[in-house]
Amino acid sequence: MSARERVAGNVANYVDERTGSAKWLKKTLTKVFPDHWSFMLGEIVLYSFIILLLSGTFLTFWFDPSMREVEYEGSYEPLSGLKMSAAYASTLHISFDVRGGLLMRQIHHWAALIFMAAMVAHLMRVFFTGAFRKPREFNWIIGVGLLTLGIVEGFLGYSLPDDLLSGTGIRIAEAIIQAIPVVGSYLAYFVFGGAFPGEMFIQRIYTVHILLIPGIFLALITAHLMLVWYQKHTQYPGPGRTEKNVVGYPLMPVYMAKAGGFFFIVFGVTAFLGAVASINPIWIYGPYTPGQIGAGSQPDWYMGWLDGLVRMAPPLETHAFGYTISWNILVPGLIIPGIIFTGMALYPFIESWMTGDKREHHLLDRPRNAPNRTALGAMSITFMLVTLINGGNDLLATHFDLSINQIMWFSRIGVFVLPPLAFVITKRICLSLQRADRELVLHGRETGRLVMLPHGEFIEVHEALSPERAYTLTQHEQPAAIAPVVEDENGVRNPKGAKAKLQARLSRAHSEQIAKPTAKDMLEIENHH
C-alpha cells in the first residue's frame, strides 16, 4: 500500500465513521450517466448560472443600487458633469475605473444570454425527445418555472444600470402593470414607490435580482438535479438500451472529469466573448430620463418575442363607465404569455391524457417517431420566431431595405398562418422520414452499384443494415389510438361522451404512424430473395 492510498483510506474511514456514508458514496461514485451532446445543454445552463453567481458577486462590490441623483466625475469624458443616477454612475465606474470591471460586466451579460439560450435549447431537447413523460413531469414543471424566472431575472438585470435603453424597458413594464384592470395603478404605485420612475425602483429590483430570484433559482435547480439523480438520466434508444437500464459512463472518474472540464470550457467561452465582443455599452446610451429615447430600442433576445407581440397587437381599448381596459397591452403582455406558459407546464399531462399512456418512459423518442408532438413543437417555435422577428422589425427594416409597416403586417398575418402551416409540414416530414426508415430497414442501404442479372435485368445492390442499426430504427412502440367509449356494454351513454370523443380524436391524430417493419416483415423479405 502506497502512502497516498493509506491517506485516502484514512480519510474515507474518518468520514464514514461520522456519517455512515460509505455505501451511499460508493453507489454515487459509480453512478452511470449516458453520453450524448444534447444532454450537455442542461449542463451549459447550470454552468452559466454558476458563472453568473461569480461574476455577479464581483459586480455587487461596486454597484450602487440607488436612484439618487449624482454628477458624473469619473474618467469617461463624454459624460462628465452630467446628472445621472448613482446606479448608472457606478456602472460607469465599474466599466472604466475598476480594472477588469468591464470584462466582468460583459462576462455577466454574455453568460446571461447564453444561460437563457441554453435553457431554451435544453427545453427543446426535452420536448422533442419526450423526456418529460412519466415519471419526469415534476421536473418539467420545475423547468418551466426556471425559464419564467430566468426571463424575469434577465430583464431585471438588464434594467439595473438605469441607462436610457433599459429605462425605456422599465417604462414599458410599468405600463403593463398599470394596465391590469382594477388594481393596476395601485400596483404600479406600490412597485415604484409612487409615480414613475420614482426613486425606489432600482434598489428594490436589486434585492430581487441578487437575492430573491437567485435564491429561488438555487432551490429549484437543486430539486431539478436531485430528481435527475434519483430518477436516473434518460437515454437514447439503441442496442442494449432498454427501459430497465442506463448505459453510460460512471461518475468517477470519467463523468466527473468531463463535466468538470466542461464547466471550465463554458466559462472560457463566456470569458472569450466578454473579451472580444462588446455587450450593452451603456456609456453610449446615456443616463435614463423619460423624455428621451433612441430609435431601435430593443429588449434582450429572450424578451424580444414579448415585445414583438405587443408591437403587432391591434389598437383595442374598451372605455365604459369612466373606466379603461387596454386590450392592446393586456392580451399580448399578460394573457398570451400566461396561456403559453400554462400550456407548456401542463403539456405532459395533456399528452398523457391524449394517448392514454400512463407508463414510465426512460427511453427517448426519436422526434420523427412522435410526429404530432414534433409538429406541435415546430408550430410553437414558428410562433415564437414570427413574434421575435416583429420584435426587431425596425432593425430588419433598415438593414434589409424593408418598411416596418410591411414587416408588421407580415407578422400580424403570419402569426396566425405560419404556425399551423409549420405543424402540417413538420408532420408530413416526420411521416416521410418514418417511411424512409422503413425502406432502409427492409431493403437496406442503396450502394449505387449496378449489377446485371443473368436474364439481362439491371438491379442496384442494396447493402443490408447492421442488426444494431436495424434495431435502433425499429425499437419504438407504435401505440394504437384509443377507441371512444360512447356507450358501455349495457347500452348506457357514457356521461363523458364529448370528452371521450375529443380524447379519441386527439389520440388518433397523435398515433398517426407509418407501420414500422417487424420481424415477420423481415422474414418475408428474406424468403423472397
Place this chain on the structure above:
Amino acid sequence: MTNEIAPLTDPGLPEHVHRKADVDERAAKKAERQVGILFLLSVIGTLLFIFSYVGIDEDTFIFVPIMGTTNAHQLFLGLGLAMALFFIGMAAVHWAKTLMPDHEVIDVRKEQRSKDEDRADFVATVKERSAEAGLGRRPFIKRTMGLALGLVGLSPILLLRDLGPLPENELNETNWAAGTRLVTDPGDRPIKPSDLEVGGVVQVQPAFPEGKERHLDDIAKDSVLLIRIRPEEFNLDAERFSWTYEGIIAFSKICSHMGCAVALYEQSTKHLLCPCHQSTFDVTRAAKVIFGPAARPLPQLAITVDSEGYLVAKAPFNEAVGPSFWERDSK
C-alpha cells in the same frame, strides 16, 4: 396497446472497441503529453492575465482586424482569462476521453413506484398517525387552525402597504396649468412663436417657479413636443384648431400606448412615430392613430401666447397623459 407483432430482436450492446491508447503504450504517452500541453496553455493564459492586469496600461489601444481599434488592457485581460479557463477544461476532457476507462457501464433501473406492501404500509401509517392527532374528532381545533393559518398570511401582505403611496388623482395630473410658459428642454429658455420655423420641432417642459427642481417624475408626465406646420395643413375641428397657435401644435410626448417618448417626427408626412412599438400618429389630425398598437391619440395641449409674446399653455391637459390605466376616463 403496443404493436403485437414481434419486433426485431435487440442485438445487445455492440462489442467494445479498444482505443489506440489502450493497446499502444506510445499512443498513451502521446495523449498524456497532449493533456500536459493543454494544462500548460492554461498556465500561459493565467500569466497573460496577470501581465495584462499589471503591465498593460488602461489607455493602451491597438488595432485588431474586424474589431478595429480596441482597448488592449480589456482585450488581453479577457483573452488571458478565457485561455486559462478554457484549456483546463480541454485538458480534463481530453484526459477523460483518451486515458480514463471508456467501457460503457450498465446500471439497472427500478420502477419509481414503490412496492405495493410499502405503499399500503405508508397509507396505513398516515391514517394511524393522523388519527392519533385527533383532527377528525375535534372539529373545533380543525376549524380554528384553518382560520388562523389562513389569516396569518395577511400580515406580511399588509406590511407591504407602505411600498408606495396611493395613486389618488396623480395619474390624471401634470404640472401644466393655464398660463404656464413653455421652456426648451434642455436649456429652460422660454419660446416665442417666431423661434419655431415651419417644419421645426422642439421638446418643451413647463416653466417651474424659482427654486422648484424638475425631477424625472415630472419629465415623465410633462414632456411636450411642439411642432410647427402651415396652419392650412391642419385638419382639425374648430375647438382643436383653437388650441393651436399660428400653426404651432403641442402634444404630450409620452406615448398613449406604453409611455415611451414619441418623438420621431417626419416633417414630410407630418407623422409622429413611437420607436418602441411603432404606433404612428397624424399631427394634422390631432395625433390620430394611423398605425400600430396605440388606441388613443396623444393628448393635445392648448397653447397661446402671453402678454410678452411667449408661448404659454391655455389650459392644463384635459385628459390623463401616458399609458392607460383602469380608472382613466377615456371619453
Place this chain on the structure above:
Amino acid sequence: MRFLSKYRRHRFAGPLLLLAGLLFVGFGYTVAQAASEEAVLTSSDKATLIAEGKEIFARGCSSCHGLNAEGAGIAPSLIGVGAASVDFQVATGRMPMADMSQQAMRKEPVYNEEETAALAAYVASLAPGPASVTNEELAWERSGDTAEGGELFRNNCAMCHNLAGQGGALTQGKYAPTVMGVEPKHIYEAMITGPQAMPVFADTTITPEEKLSIIKWIKHAENEPALGGAALGRVGPVTEGLLAWTLGLGLLIGIAVWLTTKAR
C-alpha cells in the same frame, strides 16, 4: 536592366504594370483637377457663378423641380430653401435622385464641388434662405462641449438616428440615416434645413453653439475606439442575442459534440 528583363515575364508583371499605370494617371488627374478648381474659384465672380448654376440646374434638376425651381408634382419648390439645403442635398449625392424611391439615399455626388457651389448660388439667388457653411467656419473642434452635445443628441436626434447615431427606421420604408462618417458641415446644414423627413432645428431652439456641441459628440462617437471589444454594429440587443446563439451556444454545442464522441 538585367533585373527588368529577368522579371519581365513574371506572372505578376502585367497586373503590377497596370496598377502603376493607373496610379500614375489617377495622380496626374487629381493634380490637374485641383489646379483647374483653383482657377475657377479665382476667376468667376458671383454673377457668372449664378449663371453657371442656372445652366446646370436647367440640365440636371429642372425636369423634376421645374424650369424656375418652382416645383412640380413629384418634387418640391426650391425657392427659399437656401444654399445650405442645396449643398447638403447635392454634395452628399442625395440629389439628383437615382430613382423615385421613398427617400433620397446618400451616394457618390454627381456634381463636383464647384458645380455644387454654382447650383447653391443659383438657388440662393431665387429667394433668401439658410446659407451653406464650410467645415472651417464651423470650428467645432475648438468650441463646443462633448457631454452637453451628447445630452442634446439624446434629446433631439437619438429618437430617429439611434442612441449611437447608427440610424433607424421611420414609417413606410423611410429611414433616418446613420450620422457616422458625415462631414460636419453636412450635419450642420441638415439641422438648419431639415432635409426630407427630418424636421428643422432652428437656431432659436438649438443655438449654433449647441449645434457645434452636437457635432462634437457625433465626431467623438465616430472616433471612439472599441472599449469593450467588437461593437457588433452598435445596434443593441438584437445582434448581441444573435451572437449569443450562434457563436456562444454554437461553439459550446460543437465542443459538447466533441466531448461526447468516443476517442479512437
